[in-house]
Amino acid sequence: MLSTVLTRAATPLLAAGLLVVGCAKPAPSPPHSGPAHTQNPPTTAGPQSPRFPQGKALREPALPAEIPRLGPRTRDRVPDGTNQAVVVTGEDRDSSRSTAVLYERDPVKGWKAVSGPWPAHNALNGWTDEHWAGDRRSPIGVFGLTDAGGRLPDPGTKIPYHQEEDLFAAGGTGFLGESLEGSFDYVVAINYNRRPGASPLYDDDSRPMGWDRGGGVWFHVDHEGPTQACVSLTRGRMRQLLLWLDPDERPVVVMGDAAALAR
Template sequence: MASSTRRFGIPAAAGLALVLMLAGCGGAGAGGRTAHADRSAAARTQEGPGPATESVVSRTARARPGPAPSDSAGPARLPGLGPRTLAQIPDSARQVVLVTGRDKNSSTSQVVLYRHTEAGWEPGATWPAHNALRGWTDDHRVGDLRSPIGVFALTDAGGLLADPGTRLPYDQGRGFTINGTGFEGEPLAGSFDYVVAINYNRRPGTSPLDWTRPLGADKGGGIWLHVDHGGPTQGCVSVAKRHMRELLRTLDPALHPVVVMGDAASLAR
């Protein structure tokens, strides 16, 4: 099968080079060496997420046409979300990937995919997940090893393996290869078999490997949903491989999916 990288206008060789500069996903222990940890200082300035700002998170999603809410109080029925978080969810969103961290400094979380129907927000299964080593932040700075809190559109996907049947644009190629070990000595190989780009500090409608950082290099980027490697990440959210396949097959751009992510206390504000 030919790589679908061409759908994004990025040659496969360029994608391979770009992934060597991405550092938002995966992780390395204090003594570990990974595809992320071996990069130059200049490349590391792109590492991790930046502050989760509503204007960046949802402006693009709000601009897309979508059906009017069948229940104006629908978003309030998503459990655990307070008014500040609810205000960031675009009115057009009909799928929400809710990532709830155990606490502000924890690297473990849970993921539930909700779909809005005539009956309201209906949950799917609950999946265990990992987030960044040091937990969560409203104002990430490069190298702090925390995941961004906020609401982000999900528009693009990809991976080392072939498209499992997603409706999202999918970029398959060797650029998603990763090796080395994580923070707890776990192998990172296969972590990018499947990924969904989280639209923090990136250009929607491009490959997850796209290098564009609208907020600047110091605000990081390369924040993905990807395959869990059994330990904390540098900024991404990771779930089991079978769950990533299910997520990819379920997400539908016509339903304007978003991820709502953060520790429980922050999301409740």
């Protein structure tokens, strides 16, 4: 009888305890000890290519440098294998004033100026694409430089030098009344309408284009005035030119007014 009473008395207490337990929030799960799960795990970047570094564009190799201010037609006239060029640029088509710059060509880097600009004179009436005897214009073009000479002894040039004290003597006056004495102390023949391999004085019927197309076009010592068709430099520059020219480098002169050379 007593046990029955105790059982009946404990029943409401047990029910109350179940209600308390049933309404309580479940205990939180223990923290997960493994790595956190992500929906989009980071992508592991592979090693960068040393040939294409990140953030840098691929650069094209630099082309060999060209002689500035020469157009494609003029550049094409410079022979393959030529590594020395004297560029004589006239102020304009009808001017007798010009400048000269010496260039050398490196097989990898291309053309580079090595001396100049030097002041120079050309023909009284300027330049022409078609030179005729007596027109008092200098021929435009690219011409070889193979022979030299003069009234004075060879200063040490590598190209053939022909000394003639009497035949290279100059006299008289120029277009401005200036003295021509000493103009041919040093000369370098410009291979316009001439046969290479002979003295600059050599003239006969072997002129390829005939006598009416002129000839005897030289670099020579400046007399402070226009020329008939030649290009003149100061005595010191003529000597420097002679010492610089090397036949193994197949030197040429590129000459004309600025507009003509830019074609």
